[in-house]
Amino acid sequence: MPAGRLATYGQIAELIGAYGCARQVGWALRRLALPSPVPWHRVVNAQGRISFTPSREGSDWIQRQLLLAEGIAVDDEGRLPLRRYLWVPPLEPPPPDDAPPASPAPPASRA
Secondary structure (H helix, E strand, O other), X not given: OOOOOEEEHHHHHHHOOOXXXXXXXXXXXXXXXXXXOOOHHHEEOOOOEOOOOHHHOOHHXXXXXXXXXXXXXXXOOOEOOHHHHEOOOOOOOOOOOOXXXXXXXXXXXXX
């Protein structure tokens, strides 16, 4: 997910083939060691809010600061403009870097 874009826990669950497992995605992201190369801070709840909770041990405030640094407005209550910044993944995954270029389609036959 690119910088400056957001996804929801449910959206990530669907992308990994775990429809309905948004809470499990949140649980897994919450247990990442920080700092992390995983863009965990770009994942928010379906209401367009950071999920503030004591069990996050301050990572919710870190999330807010990281999103602000990417130019995403977040108010003191953790609300943000989800529709404006929602990430829409491509339908097809990009080819691997070492994949040969795609061959052009053969010309259509005229009958």
